[in-house]
Amino acid sequence: TQRMQMAIEEIRTTLLSSESGWVIDYFYPHDNGAVNILCKFHEDGTVDMSRIRSGAASQPVYDMVETSTYKIISNTGATITFDTYNSMLHIFAAPENDDVKDGVGYKGDYEFVVRSVTDDYISVIGKKHGVRMSLWRLEPGRKWDQYLEDAWAMQDIVQRTVQTGWRKKILSYDGKSTIIKHNSYRGLKFPDELCIENFDFIDFTVSDKGLRLSYPIRVDGQEVWLFQPNAAETELKAPNADISLTKGDMNLN
Numbered sequence: 711t712q713r714m715q716m717a718i719e720e721i722r723t724t725l726l727s728s729e730s731g732w733v734i735d736y737f738y739p740h741d742n743g744a745v746n747i748l749c750k751f752h753e754d755g756t757v758d759m760s761r762i763r764s765g766a767a768s769q770p771v772y773d774m775v776e777t778s779t780y781k782i783i784s785n786t787g788a789t790i791t792f793d794t795y796n797s798m799l800h801i802f803a804a805p806e807n808d809d810v811k812d813g814v815g816y817k818g819d820y821e822f823v824v825r826s827v828t829d830d831y832i833s834v835i836g837k838k839h840g841v842r843m844s845l846w847r848l849e850p851g852r853k854w855d856q857y858l859e860d861a862w863a864m865q866d867i868v869q870r871t872v873q874t875g876w877r878k879k880i881l882s883y884d885g886k887s888t889i890i891k892h893n894s895y896r897g898l899k900f901p902d903e904l905c906i907e908n909f910d911f912i913d914f915t916v917s918d919k920g921l922r923l924s925y926p927i928r929v930d931g932q933e934v935w936l937f938q939p940n941a942a943e944t945e946l947k948a949p950n951a952d953i954s955l956t957k958g959d960m961n962l963n
Contacts, residue, residue, distance in 0.1 A: 717788045717824075724827055725751040725782075725790075730848035731758070732832075733857070735915045737841050737896070737924055738802045738818035744896045744915035746861055747798055748854050749845075755779050759798035762858050775854070789837060791821040803838075817841075842924050846917070860918035864939075868916050871943045873957040883929055883953035900927050921946055921955070929953045 725732070731750030737743070750758040757780045778796035783789050792799055802818030819836030822843065826833045832845040848857065872879055879898065881890045891899040897911030904927040905912075913924040920938035927934050929951035937946035937955055947954040 714784045714788065718782045718784065721788055721790065721824055721827055721832070722782050724829065724832065725845075726753060727829075728847045729850045730852040731854070732845045732847055733917065734799075735844045735846065735917070735922060735924060736799070736802065736818070737843055737913045737915070738839075743802075744913060745802075746858070746915060746917060748848070748857065751780065755781065757792065757796070759796050760854055760858070761798050762862055785821075785823075786837065787823045789821055789823050790834065819843075842913075844922075844924060846922075857918050861916060864918055864920060865916050867939050867943060868921050868946065871939045871946055871957070872921075872955050878958040880956045880958045881953070882956070883951075889958055898923075904928060906933075 728750075731748055734747040734749060736745050736747050745761055748760045752758075756777050758775050758777050760775045776796050776798050778792060778794045780790060780792050783791060785791075799818075800820055803820040817839045819838050819841060821837040822834035823837055824832060824834050830847040834843050834845065835841065836843065879890050879892055881888050881900070883904075888901060890901070891911075896913050896915070898914060899911050902908075906926060906928050909925065912927070914921050915924070916922070917936075920936050922936050923934075929948065932948075932951045934948045934951050934953060937948055939946055945954045945956045
């Protein structure tokens, strides 16, 4: 239909308009995993991708870029499909790989139905497994290797600040503090009054700027996606609302 073609063209124009490309906050259900995948879309239907890979002694390796192809099609809504293999993404969608050999794999996706589009953010949902993901515009002039170095360093800062492996956190807002649960490694359970939609847990990843949610919460009328560390690394605080996260004790009830 004409409406669908207009939606597809809007998505294509938005993807191509980013000089430095996009970062996909990519979530996969296996082990509640998450990874930043950098991608740059081209008019000829090709896409460049890169991400952090673990090297020797768990040092980051981020100098590899792979090129594959993509399409934007009408299929249960406007859909971005990465239709040829790119190991930066498809390893998470393959039914088997070197790490997971159960015939199901990481349960990731390579086709994404677009839910909403803005100039700086595109919300998508995996077509097969229904995992909610996000594409964020990179700043003009942002170099990929520097982004990945910064994101790697931020992982350590966030870990020191709130102990991401711990089960519970202290959330402070509206002059009060409450304990929130931490599901495995990549999910936080926020109070219902802050949730825009009814999620059991909201997944997160760590970008170059801090801890970023897969779906926003609402605080004082503001949508909150990001929690950034303070200089002392004692808390993660939203830049646009009075809400913060600090680490709790393992024995908190």
